[in-house]
Amino acid sequence: MRSIRTALPSSILAPSSAVTPPPDAPLPEIVQVGAEVLRARAAEVPLADITSSEMQRLVKTMIEVMRVAPGVGLAAPQIGVGLRLFVLEDKPEYMARTTAADREARGRVPVPLKVFFNPVLRLLGERKATYLEGCLSVAGFVALVERSFEAEIEGTDEHGAPHAWRVGGWPARILQHETDHLDGTLYIDRMQTRSFAKVD
Ligand code: ZN
Numbered sequence: 001m002r003s004i005r006t007a008l009p010s011s012i013l014a015p016s017s018a019v020t021p022p023p024d025a026p027l028p029e030i031v032q033v034g035a036e037v038l039r040a041r042a043a044e045v046p047l048a049d050i051t052s053s054e055m056q057r058l059v060k061t062m063i064e065v066m067r068v069a070p071g072v073g074l075a076a077p078q079i080g081v082g083l084r085l086f087v088l089e090d091k092p093e094y095m096a097r098t099t100a101a102d103r104e105a106r107g108r109v110p111v112p113l114k115v116f117f118n119p120v121l122r123l124l125g126e127r128k129a130t131y132l133e134g135c136l137s138v139a140g141f142v143a144l145v146e147r148s149f150e151a152e153i154e155g156t157d158e159h160g161a162p163h164a165w166r167v168g169g170w171p172a173r174i175l176q177h178e179t180d181h182l183d184g185t186l187y188i189d190r191m192q193t194r195s196f197a198k199v200d
Contacts, residue, residue, distance in 0.1 A: 001073040001088075001177040002134030002142070027065050028079040033138045035080070039184040042075075042082045045117050050160045059115055059158050062087045070094065071136045072111075073174045075181030078137050086178040089113040090171065106131055107149070107169015116163060119155035121179040123148035124166070133177065133187050134199070142199050143191035147173045 031038055049055055058081065066074035066087055073088040090111040095103060103109070106129070127149040134142040150168040153175050157163040167175070177187060188196070 001174050002071055002136055027061065027068060030065065030069065030074075030078055030136045030139070031080050033135075033186060033188070035137075037077045037080050037082055038137055038181070038186065040077070040082055041184055042077055042084045042182040045083050045085060047156065047160060050117050050156060050158065056158065058083075058085070059087065063089075063113065063115075069136050073178045074136065075178045077181055077184075084118045084182045085116070086119070086181065087113065087115050088171070088174050088178060090174070107172075109169065109171070111171050111174070114163075114165070115158040116153060116155035116178075117157070119153050119175075119179055119182070121175055122152045122154075123176070124150040124152055129169075129173070130192075131173070132195070133173065133191070135177070135187050137181075138186060138188060140198055142197055143187065143193070144195035145173075145187050145191050147176050147190075151175050153179070 045055065058076070062074050062076065062079060062085070065079055066072075066089065072090045072094060073086060075086040076083045088111060090108070092110050095108060095110075098108065125148070128146050129149045130144050130146045132142045133145040149172060150166070151172040152164070152166040154162070154164045165175075180186065180190075
């Protein structure tokens with residue numbers, strides 16, 4: 001979430017060079033809205049592949065791209081890789097321009113780096129929250145999006161271990177945003193259209 005121009009094969013069977021760049025390659029660009037890969041359903045990653053060097057390199061690349069952007073989440077399709085994988089991380093320094101009251105209202109708290117392969121997300125409870133949201137793949141814009149306040153996710157971490165997390169507030173919003181990416185959905189599909197705005 002906020003912060004190759006060609007759609008790559010969405011299958012894990014794609015040639016390795018198409019899935020991950022070599023170690024010394026420059027960081028891939030973040031794919032922008034309009035690219036086919038952002039609108040396709042990403043493919044499951046076989047459990048046995050998660051610990052492969054190729055997949056580990058992909059995770060490392062995604063973390064770097066997310067941090068350089070910077071963003072609080074990044075899904076594999078956003079660098080042109082159609083696999084069910086995302087990373088997220090929210091650092092205190094990203095919140096420097098927010099107020100304590102705003103953080104409290106949004107339930108925004110620091111989140112250490114997390115990696116989810118093949119996540120399954122469940123929305124919990126009736127409570128909703130509506131806030132401005134942006135996306136690194138819709139660069140330069142934000143809009144109001146209603147999301148569930150609380151969610152639970154189950155997936156596999158970068159070591160191939162089961163990984164479940166139940167969370168509310170801003171991290172739950174990030175989870176919803178990133179899981180949407182794996183199904184070809186962008187926040188602009190869910191936004192209050194008249195709130196769509198350009199930002200600096
Ligand atoms: Zn996004």
